[in-house]
Amino acid sequence: MPYKKRLIARFPPARIKKIMQMDDDVGKVSSQVPVMVSRALERFLEYIMLSSAEITTSKDAKTLTSQHILQVITNDPRLNFLKEAALKSCQMANGNQPNEAGASFSSKKEPKCTSRENTKQSEENDDESEDYE
Structure with missing residues (x-):
């Protein structure tokens, strides 16, 4: 009897298959x-986490926050599909209630989601943005 190699995955394939089959258009998988x-x-999560870690270290922070992840999402145009969900999550993490009709985004690249500990950080970013104008 030949040995069948078992594929190793960190996310449960059975759960992924269930999620995929929730769509009526998906048949057998x-x-x-x-x-x-x-x-x-x-790989997707690894990219987001490594990018967030770079932002965290560049700002001399010791703790990765939702603000850092939100900044990665807003700076990368390939991640536009995550902006609304990330903004809502960031607002909820800071104790604010997200808008029910959907979040509005400003034309600035800096996210509007700030907490007390990130207030100083956002002021520094405002000063930096004036240098580029």
Whole structure:
């Protein structure tokens, strides 16, 4: 009997398959597909976390905050689909209630979501943006 190699995934392929099959357009799913999606999800999260870590270290912070993740999302045009959800999450983390009709975004790249501890940081960013004008 030949040995069948088992594919290792960090996100449960069975759960990914259930999520995929919640869509009526998705029929049968090969056993390799959820593993590939799991790996793609790992790489996607790795990119966001490494980018957030770079921002955290560049600002001499010791703690990664939702503000740093939000900045990654707003600075990368490929992540535009996450802006609304990230802004809502950041507002909820700071104790603010998100708008029910959807979040509005300003033309500035800096996110509007700030907390007491990030107030000084946002003032520094405002000073830096004036230098570029």
